[in-house]
Every structure is written in structure tokens, then in C-alpha cells.
Amino acid sequence: MSGLGVWNYVIIIFLMMIGLYMVMSSSNLVKKLIGLNVFQTSVFFLYISFGYIEGATGPVMQEGASLYSNPLPHVLILTAIVVGVATTAVGLALSVRIKESFGTIEEDELHTMDSSL
Amino acid sequence: MILEQLIDIFLLVFLAIISIAVLRIRDLFTAVMLFGIYSLTSASLFMVLDAADVGFTEAAVGAGISTILMLATISMTGREEKPLKKKGTMLPLAIVVITGATLVYGIMDLPPFGEPDNPVHTHVAPRYIEQSPQEIDVPNFVTAVLASYRGYDTLGEVVVIFTAGVGVMLLIGRRRKRKEGISNE
Numbered sequence: 001m002s003g004l005g006v007w008n009y010v011i012i013i014f015l016m017m018i019g020l021y022m023v024m025s026s027s028n029l030v031k032k033l034i035g036l037n038v039f040q041t042s043v044f045f046l047y048i049s050f051g052y053i054e055g056a057t058g059p060v061m062q063e064g065a066s067l068y069s070n071p072l073p074h075v076l077i078l079t080a081i082v083v084g085v086a087t088t089a090v091g092l093a094l095s096v097r098i099k100e101s102f103g104t105i106e107e108d109e110l111h112t113m114d115s116s117l
Numbered sequence: 118m119i120l121e122q123l124i125d126i127f128l129l130v131f132l133a134i135i136s137i138a139v140l141r142i143r144d145l146f147t148a149v150m151l152f153g154i155y156s157l158t159s160a161s162l163f164m165v166l167d168a169a170d171v172g173f174t175e176a177a178v179g180a181g182i183s184t185i186l187m188l189a190t191i192s193m194t195g196r197e198e199k200p201l202k203k204k205g206t207m208l209p210l211a212i213v214v215i216t217g218a219t220l221v222y223g224i225m226d227l228p229p230f231g232e233p234d235n236p237v238h239t240h241v242a243p244r245y246i247e248q249s250p251q252e253i254d255v256p257n258f259v260t261a262v263l264a265s266y267r268g269y270d271t272l273g274e275v276v277v278i279f280t281a282g283v284g285v286m287l288l289i290g291r292r293r294k295r296k297e298g299i300s301n302e
Binding site: 003004005008013015016017022025034037038041045056058059060067071072076077086087088089092093095099105 | 119121132133152155167171178187189191199212216238242245250258271280282288
């Protein structure tokens with residue numbers, strides 16, 4: 001694989017790794033969830049890039065069009081976006097509950113509280 | 118057609134810059150707003166890659182609902198993040214670099230970007246495109262696949278959203294009752 005196409009995938013992997021780094025290195029739970037979302041979106045880009053065909057039209061039937069981009073990744077990612085928001089909502093609700101019970105959503109403070117109990 | 122790929126790369130670079138900004142910024146309010154910009158830019162990237170339905174959903178659900186949920190959360194949990202400790206950042210960095218290098222090595226074997234005879238386009242997708250006008254009679258193939266061929270997927274999605282809704286209600290809804298109970302006692 002060569003040309004511009006390879007950069008498409010390289011930058012997608014870069015985004016993925018930024019999301020992973022954000023999840024691992026941030027101590028704030030909301031920031032971790034943002035990192036999870038960045039990771040998730042980069043997986044969506046990967047799938048949509050697989051479905052893309054150069055010079056094709058979008059997957060809606062048209063007069064005179066013979067080449068359509070692949071509709072299957074689009075369907076899978078539509079489902080994944082909505083499910084992703086649902087899981088993010090659960091994560092954010094969990095961090096609100098943690099804030100109420102412990103008074104903080106910083107992970108290292110939670111760890112010290114947990115070990116001092 | 119080279120222009121489409123150039124716009125694609127440009128938007129991806131833009132997304133990379135935004136995500137680095139989100140990573141570095143300590144103020145959570147700014148981070149959440151930048152993440153809203155990230156979602157909107159990704160919606161336009163989906164449009165460039167011919168995925169209009171995905172672009173609409175990302176703009177409405179990703180940029181809209183996620184941002185509002187995160188803003189509501191930081192209004193309750195505080196908007197400042199503690200600065201990173203120097204000691205804890207080396208191990209994640211090493212893991213990320215190794216994983217990234219492995220993945221970049223892996224993508225070298227992928228079929229070329231945007232070729233019509235890639236393996237992904239040869240299996241079920243031609244059948245969806247050729248048969249769905251007769252079988253489903255919906256001009257949008259994505260809708261035809263989503264609602265009919267893979268209808269069980271969508272049913273599963275609805276189940277997941279229902280479960281998540283119940284989970285959020287159990288997590289946050291019960292708190293109010295308990296507080297009211299305490300004030301009544």
C-alpha cells in the first residue's frame with residue numbers, strides 16, 4: 001500500500017493511540033471518558049475508510065450511478081455511534097455517583113481513599 | 118478524486134491537532150467543548166468518505182448529546198483536572214508507542230485505500246446494492262440494510278440503549294429519593 005491512502009490509516013492509528021494514552025494517563029474520570037470517545041471515533045474512521053471507494057457515490061440509489069460505496073460498514077457504525085453514546089452516558093452517571101460518595105473523581109485520590117479504608 | 122483524499126487527510130490532521138489539545142488542556146470545560154468540535158469535524162470527515170447517514174448521526178448524537186451529557190457531568194463534578202504527575206506518564210507512553218508501532222506495521226498489509234475490488238466489497242455488499250431495490254424498495258441502501266437485512270442488529274442496539282437508560286436511572290435517580298428520605302426523617 002502506498003500514496004495518500006497509507007497516511008489515512010497512519011493518522012487514524014495516531015488518533016487511536018492518543019485516545020488510549022488519554023485513558024491510561026489522565027487521572028480524571030471525565031477526561032478518561034473523553035479519551036475513550038476519541039479511541040472509539042478512530043475505530044469508526046477505520047471502518048468507514050474500509051467502505052470508501054474512490055469515485056463512487058454515496059449508498060443512495062441514483063439514476064446513472066453504477067458504483068456505490070459499501071453500505072455495510074455505514075450500518076455497523078451507525079449502530080456503534082448510538083451504542084457508544086449510551087455507554088458514555090452510563091460512565092458519566094457512574095462518575096457523578098463517585099463524586100457524591102467520595103467527593104472526588106481523581107483516580108489517584110480515590111486509590112488512596114480506597115487503601116486507607 | 119485525489120482532492121477527496123486530500124480533504125480526508127486534511128480533516129484527519131485537524132482531528133489529530135484537536136485531540137492533542139484535548140489531551141493537554143487541564144480545564145475540563147474547554148476539553149469538552151474541544152471534543153464537541155472534534156465530533157463535528159469527524160461528522161464532516163464521514164461526509165467526505167461518502168457516509169452521509171453516519172455523518173448526520175455523528176453530528177446529532179456525537180456532537181450534540183455527548184457534549185451536553187459531559188457538560189452536565191462537569192457541572193456536578195467540577196471543571197478542573199489535577200495536573201499530571203511526571204512519574205506516572207512513562208509507562209502509558211511506552212505502551213502507546215509499542216501498540217501504535219505494531220498497528221502501523223499491521224496496516225501495511227491492508228488492501229489499498231479506496232479500490233473498488235478490495236475484499237470487503239466483494240462479499241455481501243454487492244448483493245445488498247443489487248437486490249435491495251427489488252426486495253426492500255428503499256432507495257437508501259443503508260436504511261434497507263439497517264431496518265431489514267440486519268434488523269436484529271438494530272433490535273440489539275435498542276436493547277443496549279434501554280439497558281443503559283435503566284442503568285443511568287438506577288445510578289442517578291435513586292439518589293434524589295434517598296436525599297428526600299433523609300430530609301423527611
